[in-house]
Amino acid sequence: MTNEGRQVVIPGQILGEIPALQPGRGTFVENKKIFAERLGVMNIQEKFIHIIPLKGRYDPVVGDFVIGVVLEASTSNWMVDINAPYPALLHVNEVPWEIEFADTEKYLNTGDTILAKVLSVDESKKLQITLNDRNLFKLKGGHLIEFEPSVYRRIIGKKYSMIEIIQKYTRCRIKVGKNGRIWIDGDADGIEKVLAAISMIEREAITFGLTDRIEEFLKKDAKDVR
Amino acid sequence: MKSDRELINSEGRRLDGRSPHDLRKIKIEAGVLHRADGSCSLEWGGNKVLVAVYGPREAVPRHVQNPLKAIVQARYNMAAFSVEDRKRPGPDRRSVEISKVISEALEKVVLIEQFPRASIDVNIEVLDAEAGTRCAGLTAAGVALVDAGIPLRDIPVACAAGKIGGRVVLDLGKEEDNYGDADLPIAISPRTGEVLLLQMDGHLTIDEFNEAFDLAMKGCYEVSEIQKKAILQKYQSAAAEVQE
Numbered sequence: 487m488t489n490e491g492r493q494v495v496i497p498g499q500i501l502g503e504i505p506a507l508q509p510g511r512g513t514f515v516e517n518k519k520i521f522a523e524r525l526g527v528m529n530i531q532e533k534f535i536h537i538i539p540l541k542g543r544y545d546p547v548v549g550d551f552v553i554g555v556v557l558e559a560s561t562s563n564w565m566v567d568i569n570a571p572y573p574a575l576l577h578v579n580e581v582p583w584e585i586e587f588a589d590t591e592k593y594l595n596t597g598d599t600i601l602a603k604v605l606s607v608d609e610s611k612k613l614q615i616t617l618n619d620r621n622l623f624k625l626k627g628g629h630l631i632e633f634e635p636s637v638y639r640r641i642i643g644k645k646y647s648m649i650e651i652i653q654k655y656t657r658c659r660i661k662v663g664k665n666g667r668i669w670i671d672g673d674a675d676g677i678e679k680v681l682a683a684i685s686m687i688e689r690e691a692i693t694f695g696l697t698d699r700i701e702e703f704l705k706k707d708a709k710d711v712r
Numbered sequence: 713m714k715s716d717r718e719l720i721n722s723e724g725r726r727l728d729g730r731s732p733h734d735l736r737k738i739k740i741e742a743g744v745l746h747r748a749d750g751s752c753s754l755e756w757g758g759n760k761v762l763v764a765v766y767g768p769r770e771a772v773p774r775h776v777q778n779p780l781k782a783i784v785q786a787r788y789n790m791a792a793f794s795v796e797d798r799k800r801p802g803p804d805r806r807s808v809e810i811s812k813v814i815s816e817a818l819e820k821v822v823l824i825e826q827f828p829r830a831s832i833d834v835n836i837e838v839l840d841a842e843a844g845t846r847c848a849g850l851t852a853a854g855v856a857l858v859d860a861g862i863p864l865r866d867i868p869v870a871c872a873a874g875k876i877g878g879r880v881v882l883d884l885g886k887e888e889d890n891y892g893d894a895d896l897p898i899a900i901s902p903r904t905g906e907v908l909l910l911q912m913d914g915h916l917t918i919d920e921f922n923e924a925f926d927l928a929m930k931g932c933y934e935v936s937e938i939q940k941k942a943i944l945q946k947y948q949s950a951a952a953e954v955q956e
Contacts, residue, residue: 494947496940497858498866498903514823514865521903523823523863525947540947541750542861543768571768571830610779610828636861 512537553663635666750860758842771831871931
């Protein structure tokens with residue numbers, strides 16, 4: 487295994503010049519030179535330089551599936567914490583239930599966990615989320631843990647390979663939000679193992695062959711596999 | 713103020729044995745705190761500084777928010793045990809000023825346009841002080857911002873120069889700061905050479921000022937290399953461990 491193509495870059499580091507390469511995510515341009523704007527690993531795809539961040543807050547994008555925690559219920563909406571720099575608004579029109587005026591607390595109250603989708607992000611970063619879609623609902627019971635949002639792709643794996651492996655060996659129900667939150671429901675042993683696997687992924691996020699190592703790790707003391 | 717001891721002898725040796733162009737020993741470690749989004753611990757000679765960065769998060773109270781960009785709120789604080797006599801805890805005139813100039817210096821390098829209405833909070837805690845704490849604080853804040861994954865144009869860095877016994881020297885120590893003739897702390901963006909902070913205490917002629925400024929700049933570039941090394945060491949080691 488080599489570390490080629492997985493170079494760690496720091497802000498202000500020069501990455502290339504404009505005619506030969508093009509600026510992508512996580513970069514900025516000054517005098518036709520491309521610089522990194524944040525700590526991450528460099529990735530070049532078809533002349534476009536991207537920085538895959540190693541750390542940092544979740545940056546909400548329309549259509550993302552996120553796990554939110556209700557902060558407060560008002561007469562016609564809820565404020566939901568989705569781990570972004572700003573709280574998100576969930577309007578009564580964006581939930582699948584018929585709600586009488588000021589009856590919001592009967593359905594969702596402070597501390598409840600929901601699986602939601604980002605509906606809109608405006609230029610001043612005001613956020614709206616929705617529950618009006620398939621696979622969106624209130625999460626009852628279970629455990630909520632947080633991870634570094636930048637390793638979301640590693641936790642999911644290529645074509646969901648990683649998350650499927652974790653589910654297979656631990657027999658837990660798992661929902662992963664793009665905002666750096668995971669909801670797990672299952673027996674204590676299973677949850678314990680998911681936690682260990684997630685922290686292993688976080689630690690080793692910038693290395694190759696991670697899926698195989700996780701499978702090996704989970705296989706070690708797996709009793710019954712579905 | 714005059715001291716009985718010579719701050720710099722005829723051979724150009726200083727009290728701690730450094731030559732006029734030497735920095736004190738610097739040690740930087742990134743990511744030392746688990747609860748903060750980003751952190752850094754720094755030792756610069758006898759200075760010990762701990763920095764924690766939080767955010768970007770919604771700025772409160774609402775009236776401090778800027779609808780177009782983020783604000784940077786640095787808070788410089790000296791621990792009661794950081795100086796020889798006990799320092800009365802809490803913000804005083806000096807630390808309010810330092811907090812303000814550091815906030816403004818950091819605002820110039822953070823890409824604040826990306827986070828309207830947000831605040832980036834930088835807590836600078838001076839645990840042990842031995843002259844040049846604002847430079848140490850700002851240098852550590854730069855590393856902590858990178859560690860927090862906040863988008864930056866550059867990693868800010870600071871260093872001081874000054875005048876003792878009639879000679880311009882780099883990075884004043886405690887006695888040199890107390891009994892010297894002048895102190896000139898500066899902070900720069902090392903990629904472009906832009907000045908982010910410049911203060912002066914004492915008297916310098918124009919020629920001496922220019923000499924001290926150039927010297928401090930050179931010191932900044934030296935410190936910048938140590939900063940970069942500290943960050944890469946922290947994040948490349950994760951990759952190397954598993955490669956073996």
